[in-house]
Every structure is written in C-alpha cells, then in structure tokens.
Amino acid sequence: MSPVLADLIRAGLWLALATGLGWLLDHAVGALIAVLIVTVYLVSRHLWHLTQLIRWAKQPVGTETPSAVGTWSEAYAALRRRAQLGAEQREELGKLLDRFRQAAEVMPDGVVILDGHRNIEWMNAHAELALNLNSTRDLGTPITYLLREPEFLDYLGQSYPSGSLILRSARRLGQTLQIQLAPFAAGRSLLLVRDVTQIQKLETMRRDFVANVSHELRTPLTVVAGFLETAADGLADLPSDQIHQFLDMAGDQAKRMQRLIEDLLTLATLETDAPPQEESIDMHKLLAEVRDEAIALSGGRHTIELVDTGPAALRGSYKELRSALGNLASNAVRYTQSGGSITLSWGGKADGAAFAVADTGIGIDAQHLPRLTERFYRVDRGRSRETGGTGLGLAIVKHVLERHQARLEISSEPGRGSTFVAVFPERRVQTVS
Ligand code: ADP
Numbered sequence: 001m002s003p004v005l006a007d008l009i010r011a012g013l014w015l016a017l018a019t020g021l022g023w024l025l026d027h028a029v030g031a032l033i034a035v036l037i038v039t040v041y042l043v044s045r046h047l048w049h050l051t052q053l054i055r056w057a058k059q060p061v062g063t064e065t066p067s068a069v070g071t072w073s074e075a076y077a078a079l080r081r082r083a084q085l086g087a088e089q090r091e092e093l094g095k096l097l098d099r100f101r102q103a104a105e106v107m108p109d110g111v112v113i114l115d116g117h118r119n120i121e122w123m124n125a126h127a128e129l130a131l132n133l134n135s136t137r138d139l140g141t142p143i144t145y146l147l148r149e150p151e152f153l154d155y156l157g158q159s160y161p162s163g164s165l166i167l168r169s170a171r172r173l174g175q176t177l178q179i180q181l182a183p184f185a186a187g188r189s190l191l192l193v194r195d196v197t198q199i200q201k202l203e204t205m206r207r208d209f210v211a212n213v214s215h216e217l218r219t220p221l222t223v224v225a226g227f228l229e230t231a232a233d234g235l236a237d238l239p240s241d242q243i244h245q246f247l248d249m250a251g252d253q254a255k256r257m258q259r260l261i262e263d264l265l266t267l268a269t270l271e272t273d274a275p276p277q278e279e280s281i282d283m284h285k286l287l288a289e290v291r292d293e294a295i296a297l298s299g300g301r302h303t304i305e306l307v308d309t310g311p312a313a314l315r316g317s318y319k320e321l322r323s324a325l326g327n328l329a330s331n332a333v334r335y336t337q338s339g340g341s342i343t344l345s346w347g348g349k350a351d352g353a354a355f356a357v358a359d360t361g362i363g364i365d366a367q368h369l370p371r372l373t374e375r376f377y378r379v380d381r382g383r384s385r386e387t388g389g390t391g392l393g394l395a396i397v398k399h400v401l402e403r404h405q406a407r408l409e410i411s412s413e414p415g416r417g418s419t420f421v422a423v424f425p426e427r428r429v430q431t432v433s
Contacts, residue, residue, distance in 0.1 A: 014041075110191075151167060209375060212375065217260065267392060267395060283346060291304060298342075301333075307347075354422065364410075377391065
C-alpha cells in the first residue's frame with residue numbers, strides 16, 4: 001500500500017474514532033469538537049514537517065534529512081536519494097575536472113584559459129614558466145597587463161586571430177615563443193604557448209651551415225673555373241711550365257673541395273643514430289699510426305714524440321678514433337711553427353684513460369676556446385686554409401668522442417702552445433690479458 005493511502009486511512013480512522021467518542025459524550029457538538037481537534041492536529045503535524053523540510057533545505061549540501069513516518073518518511077527518503085545522487089554526480093564531475101586539469105598540466109605546451117575580457121582564469125605550469133607568470137598572483141588579471149609586447153597585443157586584439165604568432169619574449173632574453181589563440185565557449189579562449197627557442201636555434205644553425213658550405217665550395221670552384229678559362233684562352237700562347245703551374249693550382253683547389261666533401265660525409269655518418277662499432281682497438285698500433293702520420297705531415301719541421309704508457313686496448317670504433325686522434329695530432333703540426341715540438345701522450349687515469357696532444361705552437365686566445373668545436377669556426381681563416389683545413393676537424397673530433405662517452409678538454413695560451421686532451425671513461429678501457 002502506498003504511504004499516502006495509508007496516511008489517508010489513518011487520518012480517516014482518527015476522524016471516525018474522534019467523531020464516535022465526541023458523539024457519545026455530547027452528540028453533535030461533541031462530535032464537531034472532536035473532528036476539529038483531530039483536523040488541527042493533522043494539519044499542525046504536516047506544517048511541522050514542512051518547517052523541518054524548509055530548515056533542512058537551508059542546511060549545507062549533504063546534511064542528513066530529518067526522520068519521519070508515513071508520507072513524510074517517503075518524501076524524505078526520495079530527497080535523500082536525490083541528494084546522494086547529486087553528491088555522486090558532483091564527485092564524478094570533480095574527478096573529471098581533476099583529470100582534465102592533470103592532463104592539461106602534463107601537456108608539453110603552455111595552456112592559459114582567458115575569459116571574455118582576456119582575464120586569466122587558469123594556467124598550467126608550462127605556461128607559468130614560458131610566460132614568466134604566477135598561477136596564483138596573476139589569476140583574474142587581464143593578460144594584456146602582464147604581457148606588453150606590441151605584436152602580442154596586436155595579435156590578441158584581433159577577434160579571430162588567424163595562425164600563430166612567433167614572439168621574441170621580452171621577459172626572458174633569448175627565448176622565442178609560438179603563441180596561438182583558440183576561442184571556445186562563451187567568449188572564452190585558450191592560449192597555447194610553445195617554447196620554440198631550440199627549434200629556432202636549430203633552424204638558424206641549419207641556414208648558417210648551408211651558407212657556410214656553399215661559401216666554402218664556391219671559393220675553390222671560382223679559382224678552378226678561373227684557371228681553366230685562362231688556360232683555355234692561352235693554351236696555344238702560354239709556356240708549358242705556366243700551364244702546368246695553373247693545372248697544379250687547380251688540382252690543389254680540387255683537393256680542397258674533396259677534403260671538404262669527405263669531412264662533410266664523415267660528419268653526416270657520425271650524426272646518424274647508429275652507435276659506433278664496438279671492437280677491441282689496439283691502442284699501440286693506432287697511436288703509432290697517428291705519430292707516423294704527424295711526422296709525415298711535419299716533413300721534419302717539428303720534433304714529434306709519443307709517450308705511450310696507457311692501456312693497451314680501448315673498446316670502440318678503430319676508424320672513428322683513428323680519425324679523431326689523428327685530427328688532433330695534425331692540428332698540432334699545422335698550428336705549430338717550424339722548430340716547435342709536439343708531444344703525443346697516452347696514459348691511464350684513476351677513472352679511465354686520456355690521449356693528450358701538447359704543442360708549442362701559436363696557441364689560442366681564451367675567448368675562442370668555447371666555440372672551437374663548432375662547424376667552420378676558425379680562429380685564423382687564412383692560416384687554416386693555407387694548411388689545408390676545412391674547419392670541420394674539431395667538430396668531427398667532438399662527435400666521435402661523444403659517441404664514445406668521452407670528452408675533449410682544451411687549454412691554450414697564445415704564443416706558447418695548446419694542449420688538447422681526449423678523456424675516455426673507465427668502461428671504454430679494456431684490460432688485455
Ligand atoms: P681547421 O680545419 O680550420 O683546422 P678545426 O676544426 O680542426 O678546423 O679547428 C678549428 C680551429 O681551431 C682552427 O681553425 C684553429 O684556429 C684552431 N686550432 C685547432 N687546433 C689548434 C692548435 N693545436 N693550435 C692552435 N689553434 C688550433
């Protein structure tokens with residue numbers, strides 16, 4: 001039976017009982033009084049429950065419903081269920097929101113939510129970092145008060161900005177940001193921020209590299225073309241020794257281009273992800289080869305000695321290390337005046353082994369040291385060219401050493417000489433039994 005019907009039956013019974021009793025006591029008057037009393041009681045009871053309900057409704061969400069019997073108990077139970085459902089939905093919604101926040105937090109890009117007046121509503125940690133903002137202090141502030149770069153203000157001023165904006169940040173020097181505004185519901189918009197400093201740097205490096213290579217190739221090519229033209233014009237008139245001289249010069253330039261292309265190919269191979277070959281390198285053999293090559297290159301102009309007290313073997317690529325260590329030795333020969341001396345030394349260290357090339361050559365000013373391993377970086381372009389340099393030698397050395405988890409240390413004093421040391425970690429050293 002429904003609680004409403006039960007309540008009605010109960011009220012009917014009360015009324016019938018009261019009417020009967022009243023009639024027995026004082027006929028019609030008694031019955032009327034009894035009906036009135038029961039009616040007032042029934043109405044007051046409902047009013048009392050109604051007051052309870054209003055009081056409960058004013059309490060915070062989640063307050064326990066009042067207890068009752070009959071219809072009111074049923075009504076309270078229904079309200080309780082509804083409140084519980086509401087609480088569950090709110091919790092679910094809260095969790096969903098948390099998940100969205102967490103997802104936005106771990107996004108690799110910065111995200112800022114702006115309201116219709118461009119006030120900051122929320123931002124993730126990446127946005128804080130990239131835009132140098134504070135996620136507690138700056139909430140509610142118009143973003144245009146905080147980021148004042150004119151290009152940014154122009155971009156944000158458009159109602160539907162198209163594409164993205166590349167912005168050189170005034171708040172962090174040297175930083176480049178890519179900014180994109182995406183409007184969404186109710187005038188709000190999402191500001192996506194990406195730090196593209198590294199990408200821009202790589203792009204500049206790529207452009208510089210192409211420009212450098214073109215320049216390096218153009219010079220010898222121009223010389224060769226010039227010689228060929230002169231020789232062709234005067235083939236019949238020019239004495240043969242002069243023609244030979246032209247051909248030798250053109251040959252030298254061709255060799256220079258060949259060296260450059262070989263070095264570029266070596267760099268390209270080193271830059272592939274494939275790890276170096278892992279072979280057991282006979283260091284005594286490799287070092288003797290490096291010394292002999294240096295002696296040949298010097299042609300007797302320098303005193304060259306090898307002090308080999310280091311481990312007999314290294315693990316790595318013979319070809320790569322032969323080229324890197326040979327490069328250091330040939331640089332010492334090329335940048336040391338006649339009569340100077342060069343010492344190649346190979347020795348063990350507590351945490352590995354080191355190959356050092358010390359020369360008494362021209363030396364290098366301290367300001368150049370951090371840039372020496374950059375491609376095409378040369379202290380004295382003329383001297384490098386005269387001695388057949390491509391400007392890529394130390395870039396190759398650096399790559400090879402990095403691939404072997406080794407590092408290059410350079411110390412130098414202008415006019416006194418330089419020392420280049422390749423330091424290998426212990427795990428590359430092999431003890432040969
Ligand atoms: P390059 O082909 O010009 O020698 P590298 O990359 O081998 O190119 O070297 C870069 C520059 O570093 C050289 O141009 C030279 O100025 C300087 N350098 C390298 N080794 C020495 C050295 N032993 N003594 C003096 N300068 C050196």
